[in-house]
Amino acid sequence: MAEIEKRLETHRIRCLSKLKMFLLAITCAFVSKTLSGSYMNSMLTQIERQFNIPTSLVGFINGSFEIGNLLLIIFVSYFGTKLHRPILIGVGCVVMGLGCFLQSLPHFLMGRYEYESTVSVSGNLSSNSFLCMENGTQTFRPTEDPSECVKEVKSLMWIYVLVGNIIRGIGETPIMPLGISYIEDFAKSENSPLYIGFVETGAIIGPLIGLLLASFCANVYVDTGSVNTDDLTITPTDTRWVGAWWFGFLICAGVNVLTAIPFFFLPKTLPKEGLKNNADIIKNDKEEKQREAVKKEKDGITKGIYNLPPICIGYIAGGLIMKKFKITVKQAAHIGCWLSLIEYLLHFLCFLMICDNTSVAGITTTYKGIQQDLYVENTILADCNKDCNCPIKMWDPVCGNNGVSYMSACLAGCETSVGTGINMVFQNCSCIQTSGNSSAVLGLCDKGYDCSMMLQYFLILSAIGSFIYSLSAIPGYMVLLRCIKPEEKSLGVGLHTFCTRVFAGIPAPIYFGALVDSTCLHWGMLKCGESGACRIYDSTNFRYIYLGLPAALRGTSYIPAFLILIMLKKRLLPGENASSGTVLIEAKVTGKENDCKDMHQNSKVLNDGELKTKL
Numbered sequence: 001m002a003e004i005e006k007r008l009e010t011h012r013i014r015c016l017s018k019l020k021m022f023l024l025a026i027t028c029a030f031v032s033k034t035l036s037g038s039y040m041n042s043m044l045t046q047i048e049r050q051f052n053i054p055t056s057l058v059g060f061i062n063g064s065f066e067i068g069n070l071l072l073i074i075f076v077s078y079f080g081t082k083l084h085r086p087i088l089i090g091v092g093c094v095v096m097g098l099g100c101f102l103q104s105l106p107h108f109l110m111g112r113y114e115y116e117s118t119v120s121v122s123g124n125l126s127s128n129s130f131l132c133m134e135n136g137t138q139t140f141r142p143t144e145d146p147s148e149c150v151k152e153v154k155s156l157m158w159i160y161v162l163v164g165n166i167i168r169g170i171g172e173t174p175i176m177p178l179g180i181s182y183i184e185d186f187a188k189s190e191n192s193p194l195y196i197g198f199v200e201t202g203a204i205i206g207p208l209i210g211l212l213l214a215s216f217c218a219n220v221y222v223d224t225g226s227v228n229t230d231d232l233t234i235t236p237t238d239t240r241w242v243g244a245w246w247f248g249f250l251i252c253a254g255v256n257v258l259t260a261i262p263f264f265f266l267p268k269t270l271p272k273e274g275l276k277n278n279a280d281i282i283k284n285d286k287e288e289k290q291r292e293a294v295k296k297e298k299d300g301i302t303k304g305i306y307n308l309p310p311i312c313i314g315y316i317a318g319g320l321i322m323k324k325f326k327i328t329v330k331q332a333a334h335i336g337c338w339l340s341l342i343e344y345l346l347h348f349l350c351f352l353m354i355c356d357n358t359s360v361a362g363i364t365t366t367y368k369g370i371q372q373d374l375y376v377e378n379t380i381l382a383d384c385n386k387d388c389n390c391p392i393k394m395w396d397p398v399c400g401n402n403g404v405s406y407m408s409a410c411l412a413g414c415e416t417s418v419g420t421g422i423n424m425v426f427q428n429c430s431c432i433q434t435s436g437n438s439s440a441v442l443g444l445c446d447k448g449y450d451c452s453m454m455l456q457y458f459l460i461l462s463a464i465g466s467f468i469y470s471l472s473a474i475p476g477y478m479v480l481l482r483c484i485k486p487e488e489k490s491l492g493v494g495l496h497t498f499c500t501r502v503f504a505g506i507p508a509p510i511y512f513g514a515l516v517d518s519t520c521l522h523w524g525m526l527k528c529g530e531s532g533a534c535r536i537y538d539s540t541n542f543r544y545i546y547l548g549l550p551a552a553l554r555g556t557s558y559i560p561a562f563l564i565l566i567m568l569k570k571r572l573l574p575g576e577n578a579s580s581g582t583v584l585i586e587a588k589v590t591g592k593e594n595d596c597k598d599m600h601q602n603s604k605v606l607n608d609g610e611l612k613t614k615l
Helices: 002-042 044-051 055-082 085-109 146-152 158-172 175-186 192-218 245-265 284-304 310-324 329-352 449-482 486-505 507-517 539-570 581-590 598-614
Strands: 398-400 416-418 425-427 439-442 520-525 531-537
Touching: 002 044, 002 055, 002 085, 002 158, 002 175, 002 192, 002 245, 044 055, 044 158, 044 245, 044 531, 055 085, 055 158, 055 175, 055 486, 055 507, 085 158, 085 175, 085 245, 175 192, 175 486, 192 245, 192 310, 192 449, 310 449, 329 449, 329 539, 449 486, 486 507, 507 539, 531 539
Parallel strands: none
Antiparallel strands: 398 439, 416 425, 425 439, 520 531
């Protein structure tokens, strides 16, 4: 008998370690999938400039990920639990890697990136043909040949990015519903919130790595290695700059494929974590060892998260609170709702952080430095440059020593230039009114110290809000999981994700992009004269859309949230006042209360174990 108990205990420890292996693997999968997603979101601006497309089309490309996810989410969620879940997750990671690789292909299939510029570094700069020349001719005017437009957009190469994003969405489909349901099925009910907290923390670490990767790639020129970067007349802060967006996608592809490997070696099913063969032989010393192990685990958690952002702390803290205080479904619902509401009210402080538009003569200000509200095309020309024969749509901004930016050196009235590349200085600028020598340098003028401080305040407020919101995430998620039958948890998570994709993930990037396009003050220009990507936005209207629209949408979401709280208050949930004799006996044996359907499931599994022991 002792030998049998020893063998069962060894088997339990082995299965427990496999669950921890799955927890580590699914956390890495969440890191890789969110790494790819955050990198894609960070590179949208670079993709917009690379292919010279409007923000609304970029929003459609971004939403294509949700379309791919939507194609299979219900099918995978329903049938996934009947199949080998770890292998399905592994296959999904491989498919995500394939999608990321496809997204990088346009760089290798299209020519070099050519940005809109009045300054040609390959031409003879001594002629100063790009400056103010009375009765002169401009060599950089757009052509009227429509074939130039077809050639410039590279035969719609952005479709590769679109299709790759759809494939990436298809590959991501099984990770969330099957991974969460696998943990819920085989972990202790009091441990699953903590485990899910770990997984959600991985979903935050991924974007952090993705943002760092995007920051690096955005500062590397798109055609680095094939062009001389010393000849460039733009910097990473310029709205025409395109970073090496393709390089990060190759890294994401490799990470996703490597993440898939462990899942192919994990079992289809596992025994319930911590399940004993006979509930009557539970010893106090074993319970003490378990408490010590949990304490050590918590101490380890505190040392892993020291340098992570507040949102990671919030996820883990939410899971620990659920585990420590045995939070019920009703309590979790209240915690999730009220913490989310506090963060929502805090969001309105962001409207106080104002940064004015960049002063660009002819667009946001007049040539005399007086601010104007609306863009009027005929104000681009003034008395100081009307005889310069300047193109009025070309965007090649310069910053005058009077602190005002101009659309080009020609429109600033500059007559001469010295230096080459980014160090070029324009002189004798008739539109720049200063007491000394009027000169200008390439690029927009800096907005100043006040604007940079507003950004710091915004980031601090965002960090606080993210921590509060992440505290509510795990309790809110557990309300969803604990009120679903065990055999329907995967389907429930899938339906939740399906609704999120349909009502938010797919339409939001499209209408957000269209609204952002409406704030554009000046569009870039293709060689044939058609509009390209936006070069400068109205920051005031942009702020109202960026902050106001999400606030309005989130505000309406609290109406059903409060209705759910009222419904929960009037309903008797399983696990609160159980009337079943079997459930009462199990509650006395274990000394613990379980939420919703988990109590009945554990009782059934325990009785099956006792029967097998007797046999």
